[in-house]
Amino acid sequence: MTPKKENRSIVMKMPVAEAFISLAAAFVNQAAEGLGLDGEGADALSLATEEVIAYLARMAQAEQDVEICCSAGSCFIETKISLPVRELQLHAFNMTARVNADDDAGLDQMGLLIASRMTDRFHITRSAGQRLVLTLIKELPYPEIKRDTTSLAPIKLSQYTLQAADAAHIKWFLRLVTQCYPDALFPLDFRYPGKVVDMAAGGDYHIVAAKGPAGELGGGIAWRWEGRKTVELFGPYIFQEHGDPQMARDLMDRCIGHVARTSALALINRMPTPDLPEGYLEALEPKQNDISGDDSRPARARFRMMVEETGEVVWAHPDVVDFLQSEYRRLVFPRDIQTAGSDGEADEPFSVLSAEIDRRLAVATLRPIWPGADNAKNMAAHVELLRREAMATLLFEMDLGRPWQAGFTPGLIALGFYPRMILPHAGSADLLIFQLRTDA
């Protein structure tokens, strides 16, 4: 019942001390290269680790141990640094961070700023009474799909079989998808066939192809795991000119049959194609969010539960409770909405946000990593920067299972964000997606 194959890992435990900073750097460098990262990438990950350990060594009150785990994902190498502290000032990890080199605190943050810029992604997790884990991720490099030749789409197939696509068929499938469908109907990964092949081999992507008797490729469907509870579906893609509703239904049945009896609670399709058969998925967004008459834009996001929903508690700021009640009623989701937000308690000074950018669609998604008293100011700085980067759509993902994230709501609303939709079970509970109004 596996969402994906387990990663290969190499682990080292060492004291947090200046004397061992170079050991940490050398370990990550060699481990990352051994796990398949190129020299440049391994150097970057190594430098990032060195800066984090150096920062820890300066901050540590007494000698403590740190554990460094280097792992290979299907298309990335990650370094997990398990920190012996519960709190850290990590605001340099904001993409908007600037460091004042004139004071010691600024210089302390300089190293972290370098670390954050050396990696492609990062995340931080913590839980009460446990260590804090900082994960630094470096993606493997892949060439973009060649779009200078066109593949012929097949005529209607009277017979076909559904098969898990091998590497050659994945590449063929991606050529046809990127040729036959607008950009908004497939994920950015599809532009990097080597990456998708590696991810499929690692169990991150699953691609099923409909093949005709002579080996023709009539259509296909793809899905990938987002965490342990959610599967994101792409397609179905039918390459014949007038579609094939039965093939689309068969592809959907295959996908659902595969995901059934796994840990997936929900199947989400944020880019439904016109081939998606009726009745399989439910509309995620309220009707007023419908974008009609524009085939290049995705229709309303869709989903289905894979299991019988029995309800759970979610945490939200009072400002979005009305929206949540209305949406949960429409989606027929039993939820106990508990309010959360600041009651004047002491906050940590600096918040941290991560930003994921899709320049192809001009979409940026912000995610809260760490709460802080400056969250409104920090978000405003991110919005300003992303606008300068010509991002047309700005989204913010709030995990309704983490009460501290509700604290970002007033700042979001003040900036002109509105709650757009709920993604059931996509976080530790549901995710609430905010979008910045275009007139804001």
Place this chain on the structure above:
Amino acid sequence: MKMNVACIDKMAIDRLVPDHIKCFEAYIPSKPDDVLMKMAGCSRLLRMNNNENPLGPPPAARKIIETYPPPRASVYPSGDAYHLRCKLADIFGLHPEQFLVGNGANEVIAFVIKAFCQEGDNIVTADKTFAVYEWVATFSGFEARLVPLKDFAFDDAGMLGRIDERTKILFVCNPNNPTGTYWSEERLRRFLDRVGGRQIVVVDEAYCEFVEQPDFPDGLGLIAEYPNLVVFRTFSKMYALAGLRIGYLAGDRDVVDIIRRTCVVYSVNGLAQEAALKALDDHEHILATRALVRDAKSMLIRELDHLGLTHVSGEGNFLMVRLPMSDTLAYRKLMTHGVMVRSMAGFRFPNWIRITVGLPDAMQALVEALAEMLNHD
């Protein structure tokens, strides 16, 4: 006094966990009725999701439950359900040592897999059937080879085609849950002949007492001819003792002797053993339940036809209905009416629900809720 809070090193714990367990997710059962009702905002709950018998236990078993002396709760039960096995042996003409009683049939599934499978082995069953064969095999680290149903029934040729030298057990659910299809005695014999004793064939007869077809096989009667045949039965369905968790397997003495080595003794409580013992005597209960199921099914099929819904109705106290919407959405909508069905995505039948047929009032409530749901969709 100072307390030390032990911090769990998650990465260290992860290294202790076998790969096949890391890949497996715990089964999350339904929440209790009171919690479900509160969440769904309904004031009643009509359970049509677990194929329980709404008539309740047979009167003699009911009396045992009502009069069970509390001091007996402090005494260990028979560790191997001695009296119940003797009774089963009397009724079915087998030896008591040919039976193993478990904490529900789910437990005996685990006994059999544990007894015969080792690293690298596999089991063969259908893709759309009772999930526990596949689950137990997978979380035990064995491959579950799943053969697609053919016309909603177990595909005998397909299953035989998936056997290799590492195949240890073939699981057949007869009649199949959830489709209600069954293999006749002739078909089951043909299958057993072709297996030729090289693998264990488990025939799960959880719903056999509901079947009135003359060609339906009596698995227990075939054990003498086929020593590799193991039959599962349960007291949860027809005998309505699901809450007490008791089921059993039967097989050749040598085979059962092997399985017994893996079984957990004392796992079946004393009340369950005594209630089951009495339940076996009550043939009237079987007749009354069959009549209820027959009438309710025919009423339900009429109403489903009226609503224009496709359905599959075979043997057993359940039927499947295809909906023009997601089955899990239908589950949520029906729950708001206090009607609890089984959504079938988990059985790999997306957009189908399974309904346990039952008392007329419950069936009427279901039909009304379905009609309202379809009108508003």
